[in-house]
Amino acid sequence: MPLVDIQNLTVTYGRKVALKNINLTINPDEYLVILGPTGAGKTTLLRTITGLKKPKVGKILIDGQEVTKTRPEERGMAYLPQTYSLFPYMNVKDNVLFSPKVRRSKTEEEMSVLAGEVLDMVGLRDRWDAYPMELSGGMMQRCALARAIATDLKIFLLDEPLKALDARLRLQLRTELRKLVKDLGITCLHVTHDQEEALALADRILILNEGQIVQHGDPKILYQDPQTYFTADFLGESNSFTGEVIASDQDRLQVKIDTNDKVLISRPLNTNNQDIIGKKVILTVKSEATKVYPNSQSVANENSNIFRGEVIHHYYLGKYTNLEIKVNEISKSLLAKISSFEYEKYPLKSKVKLRIASSDLLSFLWRS
Amino acid sequence: MDLDWFELASSIFNSIFVATLATIINLIIGIPLAIFITRKETILSRILDILVDVPYVVPSAALGFSVGLFWSTQAFISNELFFVIMAHMSMTFPFIVRNTIGGLSDLSIDTEDTARTLGARPFAVFSLISFPVIKFSIIAGIIMSFTRSIGETGATTAVSATVNTAPALIKRMIETDNFFEASIAIIALIVVTSIIIFTLRKVLGFKRVSR
Numbered sequence: 001m002p003l004v005d006i007q008n009l010t011v012t013y014g015r016k017v018a019l020k021n022i023n024l025t026i027n028p029d030e031y032l033v034i035l036g037p038t039g040a041g042k043t044t045l046l047r048t049i050t051g052l053k054k055p056k057v058g059k060i061l062i063d064g065q066e067v068t069k070t071r072p073e074e075r076g077m078a079y080l081p082q083t084y085s086l087f088p089y090m091n092v093k094d095n096v097l098f099s100p101k102v103r104r105s106k107t108e109e110e111m112s113v114l115a116g117e118v119l120d121m122v123g124l125r126d127r128w129d130a131y132p133m134e135l136s137g138g139m140m141q142r143c144a145l146a147r148a149i150a151t152d153l154k155i156f157l158l159d160e161p162l163k164a165l166d167a168r169l170r171l172q173l174r175t176e177l178r179k180l181v182k183d184l185g186i187t188c189l190h191v192t193h194d195q196e197e198a199l200a201l202a203d204r205i206l207i208l209n210e211g212q213i214v215q216h217g218d219p220k221i222l223y224q225d226p227q228t229y230f231t232a233d234f235l236g237e238s239n240s241f242t243g244e245v246i247a248s249d250q251d252r253l254q255v256k257i258d259t260n261d262k263v264l265i266s267r268p269l270n271t272n273n274q275d276i277i278g279k280k281v282i283l284t285v286k287s288e289a290t291k292v293y294p295n296s297q298s299v300a301n302e303n304s305n306i307f308r309g310e311v312i313h314h315y316y317l318g319k320y321t322n323l324e325i326k327v328n329e330i331s332k333s334l335l336a337k338i339s340s341f342e343y344e345k346y347p348l349k350s351k352v353k354l355r356i357a358s359s360d361l362l363s364f365l366w367r368s
Numbered sequence: 369m370d371l372d373w374f375e376l377a378s379s380i381f382n383s384i385f386v387a388t389l390a391t392i393i394n395l396i397i398g399i400p401l402a403i404f405i406t407r408k409e410t411i412l413s414r415i416l417d418i419l420v421d422v423p424y425v426v427p428s429a430a431l432g433f434s435v436g437l438f439w440s441t442q443a444f445i446s447n448e449l450f451f452v453i454m455a456h457m458s459m460t461f462p463f464i465v466r467n468t469i470g471g472l473s474d475l476s477i478d479t480e481d482t483a484r485t486l487g488a489r490p491f492a493v494f495s496l497i498s499f500p501v502i503k504f505s506i507i508a509g510i511i512m513s514f515t516r517s518i519g520e521t522g523a524t525t526a527v528s529a530t531v532n533t534a535p536a537l538i539k540r541m542i543e544t545d546n547f548f549e550a551s552i553a554i555i556a557l558i559v560v561t562s563i564i565i566f567t568l569r570k571v572l573g574f575k576r577v578s579r
Contacts, residue, residue: 052481072484079485081478088479089500099486102496151486 471505
């Protein structure tokens with residue numbers, strides 16, 4: 001039985017529909033990451049699950065019990081908003097013990113032991129008497145996490161918990177966060193707009209856009225085999241082409257792209273491949289699957305999915321470099337992600353070939 | 369006119385009594401009103417937010433006259449002291465409400481929401497989370513409301529000819545050219561009020577240094 005069961009949930013702010021007909025189940029011990037652009041409804045979904053926002057329509061069940069009208073303090077979920085929301089006039093220890101104190105769920109002695117254990121877990125024992133404004137961003141994040149852990153609650157709702165941290169600390173804490181959540185057997189809903197964070201943390205990713213679920217599933221499947229163009233385009237960096245299907249079989253499509261008569265060979269549609277000749281489609285390929293070669297190098301299958309162009313920009317990203325390549329025949333630029341060790345092979349203004357394997361080129365029906 | 373010490377003492381007592389009651393009523397009504405204005409996004413909360421400032425712009429005599437007019441039509445009440453307290457309350461409630469709104473604006477609603485999800489009921493959220501943050505704003509409001517009420521003349525004389533507050537007495541003394549007696553009364557009022565404010569600040573824990 002799912003631990004959290006959301007049925008036909010619609011939430012509005014006045015006339016604006018923030019969430020529309022959401023159906024979602026979350027299993028015990030699952031780490032679900034909710035990913036989506038700004039304004040997609042991610043925070044609203046968390047706040048509705050906690051009871052801080054009332055839905056217009058729909059039900060929320062926790063462990064089989066309906067809690068749609070239950071007050072937030074009675075739902076048994078620890079919520080961490082984006083700002084950590086530590087209580088400013090309480091020290092670290094009092095912040096951590098807030099929930100056991102107000103719930104009167106533990107004796108003084110038990111609370112003292114609990115505070116020691118939890119503060120050890122997050123590495124804040126020696127700062128127990130510090131006030132929130134005396135803590136660094138990382139410490140505040142760990143203090144907020146410790147406060148959630150001390151609740152003994154089994155559902156955590158984390159709203160961009162790593163947002164305010166610097167890159168290095170974010171990387172370190174996200175590893176610690178997942179380990180902690182898994183070790184304690186907590187079911188976690190984590191909202192972020194950081195794709196890398198989502199891919200690294202999630203058992204399952206849910207993509208939300210304009211208040212609706214676009215797709216959810218295993219991170220690897222979502223990245224490599226998305227069901228919708230939005231998912232394909234949203235996750236990672238992509239190159240896209242629109243065109244018309246001129247031939248189709250079980251394994252591939254032949255698409256004449258809009259900007260000239262060039263024909264690209266792609267994977268078939270995920271949905272119905274019947275009667276699609278003449279239909280408009282959109283093709284997309286990840287930048288790391290857009291292979292680049294020096295112009296002088298011969299490439300296997302020279303006539304299939306090959307473009308010729310000129311390097312016009314380097315975007316150095318540390319481990320990787322993105323090359324922006326101007327392709328005159330289709331009047332657009334394509335991105336190719338290469339290892340930074342290789343980028344000297346492709347100086348600015350050098351002529352290159354780009355090749356896209358048909359198995360990496362995804363196709364979706366065009367919806368204007 | 370010789371200074372009537374008993375009359376002066378009773379007028380100062382009346383002023384303190386009216387100011388204390390008006391401030392207490394303002395606290396009881398004003399804090400929930402400030403919470404409603406800052407925490408609820410409704411048309412009513414926006415209208416109230418604007419109306420709170422009206423007593424600042426209306427002359428005190430005019431406000432006192434309107435309050436007197438309203439309450440005098442209520443058949444069940446005819447006590448002039450009650451009218452004076454109502455007039456002072458109307459004059460001074462923006463000090464409590466506006467200061468509390470200022471304090472609440474410094475506290476993110478997320479902090480209160482988080483406390484609720486951690487198991488705190490609304491009263492616990494107010495007493496443990498919101499109150500420590502807005503405490504000093506409320507104290508500032510209390511002092512401003514109290515002192516404004518102590519010095520209020522126009523509204524008092526507009527609603528009552530019999531209730532003798534210290535400013536009403538001083539006004540009468542000046543009108544009858546008893547400037548020396550008026551000066552003594554003013555000094556006495558300042559001394560007594562200063563002692564009360566000093567005691568209030570001590571008792572309520574108003575600190576010069578904030579964390």
